[in-house]
Amino acid sequence: MKTLILAEHNGIELNPTVLQSVTAAQFWEAPIEIFVVGSNINAVAQQAASIVGVSRILQIDAEHLAPQLAEDVAELIASIGVEYQVILSTHSSYSRNILPRAAALLDVDVISDALEIHADNTYVRAIYSGNVNATIQSKDAIQILTVHGNNFVAANSNNSQVEIAKIAVQATQYQSRWVSEARFESARPALSSAKVVVSGGGSLGSAAGFDHLLSPLADKLGAALGASRAAIEAGFASSDILVGQSGIVVAPDLYIAVGISGAIQHTHGMKDSKVIVAINQDPDAPIFQVADYWLVGDLFKVVPELTATLQ
Known part of the structure; x- marks a missing residue:
């Protein structure tokens, strides 16, 4: 079986936390694939393809996916989820909006903000505002989780490129729709x-x-x-x-x-x-x-x- 990483990005470049996700995914010693969704994201997919330890990139590039609405991305993940043993991303507002939806569609639980990975299905996460660490075991066939990125060293990148598989999809109508976005631009670091x-x-x-x-x-x-x-x-x-x-x-x-x-x-x-x-x-x-x-x-x-x- 394989591990799938949901890649967070801004349409131009990968979020650096994707590198931490790759390190976390290496625990399972299985092929790692990165799922990149959006519009006009060739450059993002190429960045992902250069990460050491990744075996393949799945690129879904369509105009209607530019805003990366959670309904769209979650359904795409669920449509291929049975092919993977593990689906993960670093814990962020992006991943916690998408992966629980995908987990519900696949009828499995989601482990949120895992601090440590102890076995194929055993994790440590903080509860009670970080005052207690709980060890959790999941019996689901597909493990879906977000990881605490800063607990994992970022993977390296090099000049090599793994396969980028481009997947075509059709637009789907949901109750929610993208209206507009007002971006706050800052010269300061994220x-x-x-x-x-x-x-x-x-x-x-x-x-x-x-x-x-x-x-x-x-x-x-x-x-x-x-x-x-x-x-x-x-x-x-x-x-x-x-x-x-x-x-x-x-x-x-x-x-x-x-x-x-x-x-x-x-x-x-x-x-x-x-x-x-x-x-x-x-x-x-x-x-x-x-x-x-x-x-x-x-x-x-x-x-x-x-x-x-x-x-």
Whole structure:
């Protein structure tokens, strides 16, 4: 049997987490195929074909698949699912929207955000906001799962190209339809894969305070910006940079938390960072319990001084 990886991409290039998916898939020691869906995605398929350890690329390229609606992609996966022992992807909003649908169509369960793979059908995943690790065994004939990407080393790429099999499909009508998309363009690195992340919380007081205090620091460090739920709900930042259990899970080399108290839901999304620096005026803030370095002080004095020091 074979292993199938659902490839996340933006229509131009693969998401780097696909490389982590390949490493996770190598556990089964079976041929690995990558499933690339979209429109005008030859370049993406070629990138996937250069990943070491992959045996074949399945490319489904059609105009109606440009938005990669979950209904479309899930049905395509389900249509070929019986050919595979394992279907997986790294855990993200993209994969958790698609793979549970595919699992339902195939009448199997889905294992979400697996931290470790212990056997062909045994996994470890976090529960209770990351406070407990549970070992789960699946008896389904087809194992469908998302993996915690940062727990797996990225696979390498080279100049070789494996076979790219192009599959033709017909458009299908669903109750949902694509209307439009408004993209937010940023010169900063993507939050999910950034090496440095600067995140702000509700203590920043306003959207202007969030931007004026954190943006210069992030620019100096070449960092991505993140935010706690308190900052999002207060309207200080957009929801697409939410770090936490219900947002984006990050594990950068350096995570700087500014004015974030440290609710469990937030720390679950950043606790795997290599170095955590917390700046807060409350000496009893829970964030200090997971921080490697911390500073108690007035954010509006400390952060500008830190930024100036980096010049």
